[in-house]
Amino acid sequence: MTLNDSTTQTAFLAAPMAEVARAAPAAMVYSPGGTRRQAAFAGISPWSDDYFRWARQTTIGDFHLIFTHGVRHLFSPTLTPGNFQEVNAHRHKLLQWVDWGVAGDDALRDYAQHGWRVRLLGGESVPELQATAARLEAETRTNSPHTLWWTVVPDPEAIWRALLQTAHESQATTRADLIRAHYGEDIPLITLYLAFGKPIFSASILPPLLAGEVQAYWSQQPGYGLTAERFRAILYDYAFLRQTWEQDKTGRAEAALPYRRVWERPLILGLGQRLGPHWYPANMPPVPRE
Numbered sequence: 001m002t003l004n005d006s007t008t009q010t011a012f013l014a015a016p017m018a019e020v021a022r023a024a025p026a027a028m029v030y031s032p033g034g035t036r037r038q039a040a041f042a043g044i045s046p047w048s049d050d051y052f053r054w055a056r057q058t059t060i061g062d063f064h065l066i067f068t069h070g071v072r073h074l075f076s077p078t079l080t081p082g083n084f085q086e087v088n089a090h091r092h093k094l095l096q097w098v099d100w101g102v103a104g105d106d107a108l109r110d111y112a113q114h115g116w117r118v119r120l121l122g123g124e125s126v127p128e129l130q131a132t133a134a135r136l137e138a139e140t141r142t143n144s145p146h147t148l149w150w151t152v153v154p155d156p157e158a159i160w161r162a163l164l165q166t167a168h169e170s171q172a173t174t175r176a177d178l179i180r181a182h183y184g185e186d187i188p189l190i191t192l193y194l195a196f197g198k199p200i201f202s203a204s205i206l207p208p209l210l211a212g213e214v215q216a217y218w219s220q221q222p223g224y225g226l227t228a229e230r231f232r233a234i235l236y237d238y239a240f241l242r243q244t245w246e247q248d249k250t251g252r253a254e255a256a257l258p259y260r261r262v263w264e265r266p267l268i269l270g271l272g273q274r275l276g277p278h279w280y281p282a283n284m285p286p287v288p289r290e
Contacts (some may be wrong), residue, residue: 005240012236013229021070023239026188029064029074029075030226031070031205032059033196037278038223056101058224060110067116067146067225069235073187075149078102079121080204084154095128102150108139117144121207122152125162127147153204163209179209190214192238196222198279199270215242220281 012020035055036046044051058078066074078098101107102120113117118140123133129152136150153159163182166172170181180186189212195205199218206214215238219230246252256263271282 005243007240009233009236011148012240013232017068020235023235024070025190025192025238026071028066028071028077028192028194028208029071029190029206030062031077031193031195032062032219032224032226034222034278037225038225041222051095052101055224056107058099060107060114062224062226063116063148064114065228065231067114069228069231069280071192072145073147073149073190075121075151075207075210077153077205078150079126079152080202081153081155081158095126095180098152099129100133103135103139108135111140111148115141115144115146117141117147118150119147120150120152122154122158122162125158126152126154150206151204156204159203174276175209182209188212192234193217194219194234196220198272 007015007034018108036051038056039046039051042054044054063074065075070136078101082095092270103118118136120129120136121135123129163178166182167178169179172178174179176186187210190206190210191212191214193206193214193216194203195216196219199216217234217237272279273282274280
């Protein structure tokens with residue numbers, strides 16, 4: 001089958017992988033959250049060695065699913081400013097766990113098995129992770145159709161310091177030149193963002209230099225465990241439902257008349273409620289039919 005604008009979601013969910021891959025973005029962000037909650041639900045202590053072993057294995061599974069659906073560059077945060085600001089009894093082991101999970105022997109074997117090139121962005125700004133970044137560059141492929149970009153951001157200004165320094169040293173005059181100077185290669189702009197929880201953007205998760213016209217999605221199910229059906233549903237929305245721009249706007253406004261009751265409802269995407277210490281979206285009423 002060949003996918004086109006008339007393709008239904010049912011057909012897309014059942015389409016051959018090669019056809020689905022044509023709808024996938026070249027580059028995306030995947031930032032699962034609520035992983036400690038998911039671990040607690042599974043009876044795993046959120047700060048134990050078992051938690052980090054479980055998290056590493058499930059992350060690899062999610063990455064493999066995303067890459068097999070056609071994505072070529074995948075960005076995923078490993079440490080954000082919030083992680084560095086946390087206060088708990090296990091804080092001193094955090095960087096050791098990250099080094100093992102991102103570039104330990106088990107991780108390197110997984111990367112080799114899948115044929116991925118893997119890099120750690122921002123590791124140069126954290127002395128304890130400089131060797132981690134170097135190990136990934138030395139031990140994973142230099143050429144691969146799939147590149148996994150782990151990101152580390154120790155404080156909110158770290159990204160801007162690095163970009164401004166690169167801009168000053170390279171004298172780049174275009175965005176493409178700055179991307180090439182900062183990352184050492186040409187990277188397609190990120191156009192899909194899949195995160196968790198509150199609908200917010202952060203430079204520590206979405207690299208600002210690489211943000212294109214980003215279509216964003218926020219899962220409300222804690223943790224890992226992305227399924228092919230869920231990811232294909234996102235890709236369908238990304239590739240077909242959200243592509244609404246038309247050069248000729250004739251009759252476009254009038255086409256909304258059958259759906260007037262929907263558009264005149266005072267709904268705001270992003271409003272939520274508290275569930276204990278956590279945020280959750282406010283309940284949305286069903287769409288009325290004309």
